[in-house]
Amino acid sequence: MKVIIVGGVAGGATAAARIRRLDEKAEITVFERSGYVSYANCGLPYYIGGIIEDSKELTLQTPESFLERFQIKMKVQHEVTAIHPERKIVSVKNLENGQEFEETYDKLLLSPGAVPTKPRLSGMELPQVFTLRTVEDTLRIREYIDENQPKSAVLAGGGFIGLELVENLRELGMDVTIVQQPEQLMSPFDPDMAAFIHGTVRKHGVKLALGHTVEGFVQKEEGIDVLLEDEAPLRADMVILAIGVTPDTHLAAEAGIELGIRGSIAVNDRMETSIPDIYAAGDAVQIKNCVTGRDALVSLAGPANKQGRIAADNICGGDSHYQGSLGSSVIKVFDLTAAVTGINMKTAEQEGIDADYVILSPMSHAGYYPGGKVMTMKVIFEKKTYRLLGAQIVGYEGVDKRIDVIAAAIHAGMKASDLKDLDLAYAPPYSSAKDPVNMAGFMIDNIEEGRLHQFHMEDIEKISQDERVIRLDIRTKMEYAGGHVDGFVNIPVDELRDHLDEISQSRPVYVMCQSGLRSYIACRILSGYGYECYNFAGGYRLYSTIKQDRCLIEKETLCGMDLS
């Protein structure tokens, strides 16, 4: 069997090694356009910042090691220029000497990945304008920084790679501004959770210019001007574009392979394309979102590796199936960890799923053991069925743990309220006897059982103006004095029972505390006396974070802004 693989990074490299392990006799050739195979895309930003010191660390394997251990021919600097399915042949160009040749295949795997989305803007060709995707891109940026010692950078786009890069540019002491059209970084998160990410980014001296449209780049005597719609330009020494990636599928398209959304390669769950004996894996393929069942794209290493393994199995006569992705991902944003799995509220709404959520602020580990820190956790479920749909967590220690536990629960089809039953490992340095995941389950169970009624940020304005309702802030007098929502009257929870005569029984009561826990207790007290009660999910802590974020986004002009 002769196998040709197009692309030697995550999906392609994994598949190549797996095919060898399944078939010692197969003839395996990988054509990789760049000069590197099996490189760690996700490590690239950290090489720029010097966290990863040796560029050799970025390549997990070399063509030599692949040949030695796996008898796999890894042809770097080789671009596949055409596929001829009817003849089972690919055309290949050696980029080093320009020679072109043809190769036959029995099975072909496409793992071309994705390319950075490059908008059609003036000045894209300027030497100070970069994108970050390959090892070559990384070396280019690093070299530019080493040689030119830029003092400032504008980053266009605030997704995963962008934010990781920002942290690393700050490590180098550079001034960094993130500019983008969306008013929120990290689109997998809902705006409320993104507000915590924004806060951390700002705290580390990064300027945010959200809601601004880049219109082009102009070379100046010193640096480069980033032109903005309806705003004065932003001046910087270099610009890095990180506005997303696009599946690199021109080869597949030209070969007549059926395409999916946004030009991706359509595959079935065996990673087979529409043409026999051609498989595809990685960032270029269309997959299923496990929660919505809809077609989706994910540019993540985990799915790419899994898909590569599955394609290899099937290429070798097996019958493996890809189950789709939850889009689980995690990112280090300076000292913050932000993680997500499943769908967010924005997606639920788009998909017409009637969803609700809880927000809690548990400690990463037992409060009495030193070093614990608060995380903010949002868990989303379907209203009618209590199906677990997704979660977002921002915090420090233990965020990645809880997202993975919830990812496993979603994968297994668990009900959101059943998170309360998970028997998770507890010791004071690691967790609490009621783990944050259990706590989320308890809260959702209380909603399911009719013991907890919530209201959310989007309800606040209406409620604040509704004269028929009672609004209570049940925190201590000192907390209340430190900031509260207008119209919410202060009665500390421990004095609530003594003040019932001041609260009309005939009107619904909306209760707020700092995190949502004491207000739940207050609601239960009031319910015990016959009141109709609603608890503010996330508490004043969430409210004030969102409010401050929105205010800063509006205030953030691009010159001389003070966000300290």
Place this chain on the structure above:
Amino acid sequence: MKVIIVGGVAGGATAAARIRRLDEKAEITVFERSGYVSYANCGLPYYIGGIIEDSKELTLQTPESFLERFQIKMKVQHEVTAIHPERKIVSVKNLENGQEFEETYDKLLLSPGAVPTKPRLSGMELPQVFTLRTVEDTLRIREYIDENQPKSAVLAGGGFIGLELVENLRELGMDVTIVQQPEQLMSPFDPDMAAFIHGTVRKHGVKLALGHTVEGFVQKEEGIDVLLEDEAPLRADMVILAIGVTPDTHLAAEAGIELGIRGSIAVNDRMETSIPDIYAAGDAVQIKNCVTGRDALVSLAGPANKQGRIAADNICGGDSHYQGSLGSSVIKVFDLTAAVTGINMKTAEQEGIDADYVILSPMSHAGYYPGGKVMTMKVIFEKKTYRLLGAQIVGYEGVDKRIDVIAAAIHAGMKASDLKDLDLAYAPPYSSAKDPVNMAGFMIDNIEEGRLHQFHMEDIEKISQDERVIRLDIRTKMEYAGGHVDGFVNIPVDELRDHLDEISQSRPVYVMCQSGLRSYIACRILSGYGYECYNFAGGYRLYSTIKQDRCLIEKETLCGMDLS
């Protein structure tokens, strides 16, 4: 409704607060024998070592806070001395003034916990002999240490609390010896995994005297002699017994409540005892092991809290059910983290479950990102069905994460091989694109698909003596020279294809490498040429750890041993 709760720690305190939240009108009284309620049992060792500085931190709530917020009467220093179910009355003794009185109840919840197992040995009453269970015990030990500045301690028993205490005594600069009859610390682990724990404990200067029986204690002019069977006594300044706990159920027994294994209180999954309107929760009750379906005892805070909540629901007219425990637990042993969920191989064998396992040594996060450390992971499954049965992990960062993910997978009834499909969150500081949990799933999938045949530590001796088999160590020459198993011939994996003519096709080949990964590749190469191949699970790394541990256990005499 008048509710009486016996015991005001984890299960009892949780239930009390939950009952109030469900029923504002209930009259709730908690009788707690000790002077503290809602205290953090699991934090006690850390107070002794000074990691937790203020003893107030150990109590999560006080009687005052319970009264103020929940209108719950927390009667500390009150012992319930008898239950009279026919009259729905309990007899109570005020331990401060000796007064006795009776209290009626509509619903009674027993949450008496467990008491340290005290063997009948001579000298148990000596002032230098302690047990650790309550805040009072902790204060007593701490006070003794502060006043007498003991330089050495013997710890009898090496379970969770014992090991946590050892770490804290070492923090104080004391010489510590652990002595116990079992040849292994931490019985929830299998001996192979316990070997890693032993190694860490020894590395931190703790002497292990495993396989020795304590026969009593004798006061000496300086310190105390711990008498041992067939050995010279051990001299120390103080002794702490931590050989386990026993359900404290004399009250229940005297009231005619049906008992379960080891004198525990039998309950159904609604936490109801055999007598109407009497519930029980916490360390004293018999629960179901979720994996085996058998009756079991667990002394863990997580299950106690869950049971308390469930009992409260049912006391208040709800219908909540406890689903049993996986015994998930985690412990910090100096810099090591050791965690376990589900059942181990010892239990599988006892229960007649035909089980197998994989052992892997993955990095906590991407190898190219600084700070990653190797963990050792054992995942156990049922041979026929590939049902996921349990896991044990020892390592550093990320151990607690992986055990919780696997705990969720077991809870959800996932197949072990399906761990490969979990979509877990990856970024270089947190994980690898193939998470350790996925890796375990890949390995088990390979076994299920017949692509991986293993051999284990217990097979080594037989295989080493079997002249009909071929034994290969496929590590590098340098690794081999650094230590190998006798009889295993060295052919580095990358040279294997060139040496096939030296390996007889007619004989089974047993292959070993450092961790089990390269030997798997070697096995696949050999299989491709028609060989029958077996891979050593865990590699030489596991073999040498176990060997060294066994050797040290045998060598460990109690005087002047050199374990450096």
